[in-house]
Amino acid sequence: MLHHIYSDYYKQPAKITEKKPEIHGVVLHDDAENNKAVDYIQWLQRRIDKDELEKGWACVYVDKESCYWFHPSNYIEWHCGEPFANAHFIGIERCQSLINGVLSDKAFMENEETSYWIAALLLKKYNLPITRETVRLHKEFSDTACPARAWQVHLGDVPTNEKNINKLKDYFIEHIKRYSDQITKDDLDVLG
């Protein structure tokens, strides 16, 4: 059973950013850290305390046990290093994804399952299809290796180009689609 935790941004009127003008889809990120989703509660609080939020943050942090909903999905995020993507896509940060980090590939793939489920729910909530246009990679928007772990696990040592980007997106799409038929109205209630 996934444990959903919500930050104070869900309880207070003040938000970090303005609302997104429109939601086009989701971006599946790999955090390249050893942090669990719950570790991001303090990690993000430190960024707030040090006034360092501009270094980046996403709507939700996930692993196989928990989802930490940091900021409402309909608000602009600082997750892609690119204004259009930040204003139109929802960031799903897949935790403990550091290459050669605490997780085996198999354990990392268990965390990935949560990200597919949450992606399926968010796309459903915003009435979006599951396509190459709505399921995106960080590296499509800026110069980054993200999602580096998934790239290594699912594609191997291959260059970043359109063909390989689409290959990984198609893999994500296939896994997100496996969940989309199972979604009930109650499932959508957990979304932040």
Ligand SMILES: [Zn+2]
């Ligand atoms: Zn990323």
